[in-house]
Amino acid sequence: MAKQLERAVVVGIDGSESSLAATRWAAAEAERRNARLRLVAAVGWTTFRPVGLPALGQEYQRQKIERAAAEHLDAAAAVARKAAPGAQVERDVRGGEPPVVLRDESTRAALVVLGTRGRGGFTGLMLGSVAIAVAAHAECPVVVVRGAPASAGPVVVGVDSSAANDQAVGFAFEEAARRNVPLVAVHAWSQGVLDPFLEPLVDWPAEQAAEEKALQEQLAVWVRKYPGVTATPVVVVDAAARELVARSTNAGLLVVGSRGHGPVGGAVLGSVSQAVLQHATCPVAVVRPEPAT
Structure with missing residues (x-):
């Protein structure tokens, strides 16, 4: 019996x-x-409003847009079949603004995948507004394809101490196992203290050791669940975004969490997620935590 297909991978x-x-x-x-x-x-x-043309009727305009969208889907389907001949490809033209449509698609998808810039954008500059909006609000992981992933490069995941970040770590381990590549778990921390007069009294080597121990304990459950994945914990005294962007040059996939589902946190992406999405040189996955039940 053929293996049952998983939930779809959706591409905008x-x-x-x-x-x-x-x-x-x-x-x-x-x-x-x-x-x-x-x-x-x-x-x-x-x-849709044509510029410099007489009004030809809303139905005519709708049909014109629909034909163009169908042609775009045909071209994408040809690219998909060349990249993965065995893939089962579906095509759909949906009415609505892209962030709203893709947010709806995310409720039934395993993954939503987007490019960095849409038509009319300046490729290589700031990330498109659609990608930012979808990454901030989707109900499944969102991958923004930047640059070219390193062949057989590791999955790199940013790790912090929040419970919300745990789902991003789990996603990263699953991807590393699926790709049969190593995983690098990066935790960045700061040596800053509130009172500068106390700084000489802090045992920084002990603080570093404590951070390393905490990271290993956080990864332990995932190491047991995915024993075939070689996981390397990395603790650095640096800005998290800078370290993750630097490591993206040799990575196959970079995974980060988001602010979560709170009334404020769910509205925007965190500063690290936004910085990585803007500057990484490999595909970036943004994983939002599942809402509490």
Whole structure:
């Protein structure tokens, strides 16, 4: 009996080269997961206004946009089949603003995958608003495909002491096991103290040892669950974003958590997540914690 397909890997398609790069990555990921690859083009019917042309009717405009979106999906499907010939590919044109549509898709997806910039953006500069919005609000992990992943490079995950971060760590271990690559768990901490007069009295080597012990204890449950994954804990005295971006140059995937589901935390991404999404040189996964039940 054939293995049952997992929940779909969803890709946001807009016809840009960035979305085609995301499609290539997502196709390989869907094949690894034995999951459907769902290509989604989101178009806001009521927001389209042709410039310099006479009004030709709302239905004509809608059909024109729909044909263009279907062509973008055809091109993406061809890219997907070339990257992963065995992938089961679905295509869908949905009405609505892209962040809203992809947020809805995330409620039924294993993963949402996006490029860094949409059509009309300046590739390589600031991250697109759609990617930021989806990463901040999606109900499943979101991968933004930046640069080119290092071949057989490790999965790098940023680790902090919050309970919300635990899901990101679990996702990173699962990806490392799926790819059969090592995992590097990075925890960054600061030597700053509130009172500068107390700084000479602090035993910094003991503080470093305590941070290393805490990281090893946090990883222990995942090491037992994934015994085949070689996990390397790394504790540095540095800004977390800077260390993670530096390690992205040799990584296959970089995983970070988000602020979570609180009334404020769920509204925006954390500063580390945003910095990594803007500057990393490999695909970045943003993993939000599951809401409390």
